[in-house]
Amino acid sequence: MAVDTTVNSAPRASIWNDPRGRAIIYQVLVVGGVVLMFWYLISNTMENLQNQQIASGFGFLDREAGFEISESLIDFSAASNYGSAFLVGILNTFKVSVLGIAIATILGILIGIARLSSNWLVAKLAMSYVELLRNIPLLLQLFFWYGVITVSLPGPREAINPLPGVFLSNRGFKVPVPEAHFAFTMAGVALVIGVIATYVVMRWAKARQARTGQPFPMLAAGAGLIVGLPVLAWLLGGAPTTLDMPELGRFRFTGGITLTPEFAALLFGLATYTAAFIAEIVRSGILAVSYGQTEAASALGLRKGLVLRLVVLPQALRVIIPPTTSQYLNLTKNSSLAVAIGYPDLVHVGNTTLNQTGQAIEAISIFMAVYLSLSLAISAFMNWYNQRIALVER
Amino acid sequence: MMIKSMLVAATALVAFGAAAPAFAGESLDAIRERGSLICGVNTGLSGFSAPDSEGVYAGLDVDVCHAVAAAILGDASAVEFVALTAQQRFTALQSGEVDILSRNTTWTLTRDTALGLNFAGVTFYDGQGFMVPKELGVTSALELSGATVCVQPGTTTELNLADYFRANDMDFDAVVIESFEEVNAAYFAGRCDVYTTDASGLASIRSTVAPNPDDHVILPELISKEPLGPVVRHGDDEFFDIVKWVVFALIEAEEKGITQANVEEMLGSDDPTIARLLGSTEGMGEALGLSEDWAYNAISAVGNYGEIFERHVGVDTSLGLERGINDLWTRGGLMYAMPAR
Numbered sequence: 001m002a003v004d005t006t007v008n009s010a011p012r013a014s015i016w017n018d019p020r021g022r023a024i025i026y027q028v029l030v031v032g033g034v035v036l037m038f039w040y041l042i043s044n045t046m047e048n049l050q051n052q053q054i055a056s057g058f059g060f061l062d063r064e065a066g067f068e069i070s071e072s073l074i075d076f077s078a079a080s081n082y083g084s085a086f087l088v089g090i091l092n093t094f095k096v097s098v099l100g101i102a103i104a105t106i107l108g109i110l111i112g113i114a115r116l117s118s119n120w121l122v123a124k125l126a127m128s129y130v131e132l133l134r135n136i137p138l139l140l141q142l143f144f145w146y147g148v149i150t151v152s153l154p155g156p157r158e159a160i161n162p163l164p165g166v167f168l169s170n171r172g173f174k175v176p177v178p179e180a181h182f183a184f185t186m187a188g189v190a191l192v193i194g195v196i197a198t199y200v201v202m203r204w205a206k207a208r209q210a211r212t213g214q215p216f217p218m219l220a221a222g223a224g225l226i227v228g229l230p231v232l233a234w235l236l237g238g239a240p241t242t243l244d245m246p247e248l249g250r251f252r253f254t255g256g257i258t259l260t261p262e263f264a265a266l267l268f269g270l271a272t273y274t275a276a277f278i279a280e281i282v283r284s285g286i287l288a289v290s291y292g293q294t295e296a297a298s299a300l301g302l303r304k305g306l307v308l309r310l311v312v313l314p315q316a317l318r319v320i321i322p323p324t325t326s327q328y329l330n331l332t333k334n335s336s337l338a339v340a341i342g343y344p345d346l347v348h349v350g351n352t353t354l355n356q357t358g359q360a361i362e363a364i365s366i367f368m369a370v371y372l373s374l375s376l377a378i379s380a381f382m383n384w385y386n387q388r389i390a391l392v393e394r
Numbered sequence: 395m396m397i398k399s400m401l402v403a404a405t406a407l408v409a410f411g412a413a414a415p416a417f418a419g420e421s422l423d424a425i426r427e428r429g430s431l432i433c434g435v436n437t438g439l440s441g442f443s444a445p446d447s448e449g450v451y452a453g454l455d456v457d458v459c460h461a462v463a464a465a466i467l468g469d470a471s472a473v474e475f476v477a478l479t480a481q482q483r484f485t486a487l488q489s490g491e492v493d494i495l496s497r498n499t500t501w502t503l504t505r506d507t508a509l510g511l512n513f514a515g516v517t518f519y520d521g522q523g524f525m526v527p528k529e530l531g532v533t534s535a536l537e538l539s540g541a542t543v544c545v546q547p548g549t550t551t552e553l554n555l556a557d558y559f560r561a562n563d564m565d566f567d568a569v570v571i572e573s574f575e576e577v578n579a580a581y582f583a584g585r586c587d588v589y590t591t592d593a594s595g596l597a598s599i600r601s602t603v604a605p606n607p608d609d610h611v612i613l614p615e616l617i618s619k620e621p622l623g624p625v626v627r628h629g630d631d632e633f634f635d636i637v638k639w640v641v642f643a644l645i646e647a648e649e650k651g652i653t654q655a656n657v658e659e660m661l662g663s664d665d666p667t668i669a670r671l672l673g674s675t676e677g678m679g680e681a682l683g684l685s686e687d688w689a690y691n692a693i694s695a696v697g698n699y700g701e702i703f704e705r706h707v708g709v710d711t712s713l714g715l716e717r718g719i720n721d722l723w724t725r726g727g728l729m730y731a732m733p734a735r
Contacts, residue, residue: 051629055508066553068568078556143576150583170584171542251530251541251587252567261585262569342571342580351572352547355481358488358509 045361060357061086067352069344071260082353089349090370096267096345097332097374103271104331105324108278113308115283126279133276139337141273146265146341153261156252165245165256173259174246183237190233194225201225262343266335274331281323285316317389325382329375336371346370421493421630422466422683430472433459434492437477437574440598441707441715442498442518451475454706455496458517458624458641461692462494465640465684470695480549481572484509487627494637495625498592500550505625514637516623517699518707519719519728521616522554523593525600528611530587535615539564544577544586546570551591554618578603592620594707594715601712636682643689645731646671647698649722654697657690671734678734689734699729 015021049056061083068078073091076084114126133141150170154160159169165176178184198221205216234240246256289312297311338345347367354363425431435443435455443453456475464470476492487495488510498520499505501513524543526532535558545552547570559566569586571577578599581589589596593616600607624641626634647653650668652660661672669675672693673686682688696702703720707713721727 066556067547068552068556068559068566070568070570078560147579147583150580150585155584249540251538254540339572340576342569342576344570348547348570348572351481352552352570355484355547355549356553358484358504360485 049361056359056361058362060353060359060362063357065353065356067356069349070342071263071344082357085349085353086346086366089344089346092344092349093332093335093338093346093370094374096263096270096335096338096343100267100270100274100331100335101328103267104274104278104327107271107275109282111275111279112282112286115279116286130276130279133273134280138269138273138334139340142265142269142337142341145269146261149261149265156248159248159253165243167246167248167253170261171252171258172261173264174253174256175259176243176245176256178240179242179244181237181240181242183234183240186233186237187230190229191226194227194229197229198222198225260343262338262341265341266338266343266345270331270334273334274327277327277330278324281320281327282316285318285320286312288319289315314389315391318386318391321382321386321389325379325386328378328382332374332378333371421626421633422636425466425493425633429467430474431459431463431466431494432474432476432492433462434476434478434483434486434495434497435459436497437479439498439574439595440602441594441711441713442598443475443496452706454518454702455498455622455624457696457702457706458496458644459494461644461696462624462637462640464691464695465643465688466636468685468687468691470691479572479574480546484511487511487625490627493626493633498595498622499625501621501623502550510628511625512628512634514624514626514634515641516621516728517641518594518622520592520594520620520622522551522590522618522620523596523616524613525581525589525596525610526587526613527584528609532611532613535613535617536562536564538566538588540566541587542567542569542585543588543590544569544571544581545590546574546577547572549591550618550620555590558617592622594713597713597715598707601714632683636684636688639682639734640688640692642731642734643671643692644696644699644702645722645729646734647689647693648700648729649724649731652693652698654694654701657694661690667734 015025046056062081064078065080065082065085066078067085069076069085069088071092072088073095074084074088076088111126111129114122115130117123117126153168153170156167156169156171159167159171159174161167165174167174201216201221202218205218205221209215244255246253293311293315294307297307302310335345336347339348339351342348350363350367354360357363433456435451435453438444439453441453443451443455446452459473459475460470463473476486478486478492478495478497483495483497483499484505486492495511496517498518499513500520501516505511506513524535524538526538532538538559539562543555543566545555545568552568552570555566555568566588569577569580571580577589580586582603582605589599591599593612596612600610600612604610624637626637646667647657650665650671652668652672657672660668661674663669663672663674666675670678672690673679673688676686679686679688697705700717700722703717704710707715709716717725717727719728721729723730
């Protein structure tokens with residue numbers, strides 16, 4: 001209020017000399033400039049496309065794609081349309097990102113902790129891993145892993161056969177899968193029920209321990225629920241044991257499931273590379289927790305593992321989560337390097353579509369929209385998690 | 395490679411926006427003003443366009459650009475080459491980054507129309523083939539059911555492959571890799587049973603990339619028609635005409651026996667067709683908006699079509715291709731020039 005009166009009582013300054021007025025003018029000018037620039041670019045693009053008689057719009061998504069995609073989570077053939085091709089690409093990007101994030105996180109935490117180990121050898125090995133992996137461009141690493149797989153492994157006819165039905169060749173890693181049977185569907189359902197039940201029991205056990213101090217044998221109970229229930233369901237379903245065994249045809253193995261060299265190289269490359277960064281983040285997070293906390297916990301009689309799990313890590317997570325989110329985003333975006341080694345991710349499939357149809361602007365808009373949504377989704381989830389684990393001050 | 399193609403695509407986005415006036419049918423003016431022709435070629439396909447040991451591009455597609463530059467500017471060396479991947483090529487041409495695309499590009503309906511391009515004739519009639527390691531004992535493409543096939547993305551090759559296997563009710567796994575070098579490496583490392591691209595390309599790869607060329611056979615089936623030729627963008631009919639007639643002139647020269655060596659004396663020829671073509675009888679150059687010695691310049695720079703063919707891909711080269719359907723129509727081939735009159 002005091003400010004207002006002084007301004008009002010003073011002789012009214014011109015709007016240029018009023019900082020607030022100036023700020024508003026600048027902001028209006030900047031926003032107007034940006035809008036004008038975009039309007040110019042878009043209208044000019046449309047005009048030029050029309051002048052050159054290049055078709056635009058998303059109508060091409062309904063046309064038949066005509067090309068095959070080597071691996072897909074949904075049914076896809078050359079007779080499917082470009083829209084489905086994009087969907088296959090998006091799902092493949094999603095698959096490699098989710099698995100990559102999971103593996104990178106576990107590996108990163110282990111190596112980050114190993115770097116702080118008092119064991120000289122373990123600490124130095126972890127350090128070498130981090131320095132080696134994070135200082136070599138990812139693209140080269142992908143070429144390397146792809147080369148290792150395709151050059152060093154034998155062809156399908158000389159495939160390494162460590163176990164019956166398991167084949168390792170430069171066509172990928174083949175393992176037998178049980179033939180489809182109702183019992184397996186039941187086992188799958190039982191697994192989901194087991195996981196949910198374990199979670200419920202865990203919450204109850206925690207609450208009880210907090211209340212009465214009585215521990216509960218959670219490990220055995222969880223194992224029983226998660227492993228026991230599906231096995232029980234499988235037994236009740238008649239315990240089918242027929243396996244779909246891979247067999248060598250004229251050119252390739254049929255039956256079983258395959259981990260292709262392209263997917264393996266990409267997943268492995270992305271996960272190990274990102275793990276190196278996550279390891280450093282974990283290390284910094286742990287070091288950020290004052291040593292007094294560790295000493296205090298030890299003084300209470302907690303074992304080393306428990307100190308880490310109950311005292312240090314929960315506090316370190318506050319420091320670890322935000323930069324780790326960036327690494328997750330990086331991994332997702334880096335998955336577009338798949339183009340180089342032939343894994344059919346979004347950019348790979350989209351580039352082919354772009355080239356077959358010539359719809360560069362549309363295809364690239366789809367890329368941008370998908371990566372943006374994926375990144376925002378990961379960010380939103382991690383921000384939610386960050387808030388959940390934030391230090392509650394009492 | 396991917397980053398490069400993304401960059402080109404992104405540049406195209408900007409260029410569509412920024413370079414608006416350049417499309418007003420003024421390619422020819424721009425070339426004259428610049429004093430050179432910008433020509434998009436393959437990053438490296440032996441026989442068609444590949445840099446030699448000194449980094450100078452050579453090949454059949456490259457000579458077409460030299461001929462066009464000679465016809466327009468009177469100087470066959472006034473060409474700047476831009477190496478393009480299969481995926482970059484159309485965007486580069488559409489956005490005006492290159493004037494002409496001479497990069498073993500197949501003439502198809504959608505490219506000729508929806509992509510806003512014009513194909514200025516055919517310089518090589520190709521067909522898609524399959525190469526397999528000899529040790530597989532495959533003798534026909536129809537035995538390839540279940541095979542793993544290495545292929546480059548974004549080309550008609552990829553579509554023909556799917557069509558062929560679909561039509562013959564066979565299945566296959568595709569390994570699709572963008573970079574030419576990487577897809578070669580994958581095939582020769584044994585990741586695939588089969589390599590597919592244009593038959594001329596297979597011959598080129600077998601002779602220059604294979605550790606031992608004799609270990610690989612090219613199957614007899616050609617599964618598609620691949621007429622390859624130079625491409626320009628819509629919007630400059632004058633330039634389109636020039637490129638088209640330079641190609642015809644090279645073919646006509648072979649038919650009339652005009653070679654790089656005798657073009658000088660042919661200037662005095664009594665044959666009215668030769669006189670019109672080489673400009674001794676005036677009129678053709680004027681009609682194209684060029685000097686009268688346009689065809690003379692082109693032929694004296696690179697020779698006639700037959701000479702270009704033999705020099706880069708013919709039987710005496712490492713590719714060792716027969717003329718086949720690329721012979722003159724008078725000898726049972728498909729090379730036929732429209733009359734220059």
